[in-house]
Amino acid sequence: MKERTPRFADAAIAAAAAALKRLKEDYPDFVGAVISTSDGHIVADILPSDWRKSDVAAMASALAGLAETIASRTQMGGNANVVIENDGGKMIVRRVNEGLTLTTVGRTSSNLGMQLSVGRRCVDELRDLKVHDINNKQEVGNG
């Protein structure tokens, strides 16, 4: 089967982009962030331009999927977020809703608590966002 990148509705992309803009304003220590579908397609991002953005979205999707599975398999309920602390910075992956994921990237010096808290505000703002693949009328998002 030929893979085809979905085309999302402009309004949904604009809402996601606006939420990311506010996220960066709320906490300038963010290096970047991306809102992607749960199966790894970018909806909007403010990631550094020299990053392979689609890789970040796909990997975030795999991480969130694994985290949810391990939480479920160990009877630990749902997964709130995945925190990755690297030598060069911190990444947090969390679900926005069933169909969308938010990944934030902070500097090494960034405060993990702030990163979590500002990310949660962004998720709350986007909780009801649904994205619509214009190509095949598929809708993903909450509910």
Place this chain on the structure above:
Amino acid sequence: MELKIVMTGPVGAGKTTAINVLSEGRAVRTDVAASDSVALMKSSTTVAMDYAEIPLGDDQVLHLYGTPGQDRFDFMWELLGRGALGLILLIDSSSPTACEDFERYTKAFADLLTARAGVVGLTRTDTAAPDDLGRCAAFINSHSTRLPAISVDARDRDQLLLLVELLLCQLETRQEEQGA
């Protein structure tokens, strides 16, 4: 004896179904809602891996890892391929891109196929047009990778176990060749 085997192939070839059937419903899955054209075929898609532990008797345990099918998850192909003893490639024989799919996945897993062994399971043969199926089988049979291919129903445990057995025979032969 512990055997790590990877199952791969394009979206919709039946990997998740096969691993779930082989493990009698006990597979670890990472399915999420599909947001793209995959949704026209099925509602969910694997984003990290499927995994199942399958006892084979004689103290042999098969650790079977299923990859996501989409190219954007190829980082998982590499991760899951590490330390694997063999590859099961499922190809949807009813797909118009079956030959291209075969080419793509054998190329992506070339190192594993060269060092170890692999087999091909042709799925959805019941819905494939006879000409397409014949063309697909001929293409695989004449391909330089020389992988044995059999048709398999991803919902049928016995057929899947036969495919696994075929891979184990291939592994044994390869080990004998390398030891000779």
